Amino acid sequence: MGTNTWASYFNFSAVNWVDFWANTWETISMTLISTIAVAILGILLGLILFETKQKTTGKIMIWSKVINWVVSALVNIFRSIPFIILIVLLLPFTKALVGSIIGPVAALPALIISAAPFYARMVELAFREIDYGVIEAAEAMGANKIQIIWKVLLRESLPALISGVTVTGITIIGYTAMAGTIGAGGLGNWAFIEGYGANNNTVTLVATVTIIIIVAIFQLIGDQSAKLIDKRNN
Template sequence: MSNQGLGSYFKFNSVNWDDIWNATGETVWMTVISMILVAIFGIILGLILFETKNKGGFWSHLINIVVSFLVNIFRSIPFIILIVLLLPFTKAIVHTIIGPEAALPSLIISATPFYARMIEADLREVDSGVIEAVRSMGANRWDVIWKVLLPESTPALIADGTVTAISLISYTAMAGAIGSGGLGQLAYIEGFESNNNTVTLVATIIILLFVLIIQFLGDKWAKRCDKRNL
């Protein structure tokens, strides 16, 4: 395609930059808020899965079965379908099914099981010898969690959190197709449906920049927390 052809295909003077910045702010807001809650709930579920796995006792076994079942179910449902299934729940929680707030329940419920499974795997990688050494000194289960499991797995938790955050950005874009706001909705309504390819291009570039920035910062943070690099 010639430069003249590109100029006729992408018309940057047709872009409403106020709408772009507003949509960008909505995407950032959805990603940050949902990631904070996903991190909290994901760590809790990951610890539950790890602590109840292969542990003796009826209740530990039952809890592991129930939590594993729920995690596997919600992790398996495609995000766009999950949004539709959760519309009544979303309406009850945030009293609306459109806008950035309405996207939060679906974002959190879809990403938390994904992150929880990764956390469970990260915790299994912690040296069992270190855990036993701490226990031999009289540490209880909470001491092991706070002083061994979480500190030792921090680099992996950050790396997996980075992957989850990037997934959340793509989820916000998909949620935009049904009115959640953000760059996804802008690209779909103002770009695709209005046949304005420039808006779609700009929204895509901004999302790509977000992904690159999050990946860079996540890699740097994980490397800094890795004791092997000290």
């Protein structure tokens, strides 16, 4: 029996490689599309969180506080909902938005809504790490808000923003696999249907190794580009 158990993981003839490639591609595309969307949404939210915490006076101060409170609350709420529950919770919303609750596209709303608040906090933190004196220097030169955001905030925190995208992207890869169990497609779905449902251990192993490779590549690209851009200590 022991030999059989081991052998069941390496029965490669039982793997449908056409399905493998299709599912791998689905995982990669789901991850990339949602990571890009999360990056954009997260930077916007992070920017709102950061800017509404800046010291202001008068009427603007009250609006800042209100916006900060609302965005903070939303971010905290969505960050604390377990992903698998969020998918289920969002099913009617997903159906209305993309017309289906099955397939990789159907997974996108849940992936994005779950990961964006997570990244937004990282963005806020990255902006907060910028020396306030640098922002003040830009103000003293007569920079407007847009120039400060583009030329100081985003540019100076770029390595941290990229590291954040890497971490978030890897989390999203994990989420895609979870989403797969309820029909989102990709390697998670494949491992669940073929590997678990049809008791094909080899499929489960192949799916696992492939995900590990995808994560490693993602990490490598993220780390290298952050390192390349970071001019603080080299």
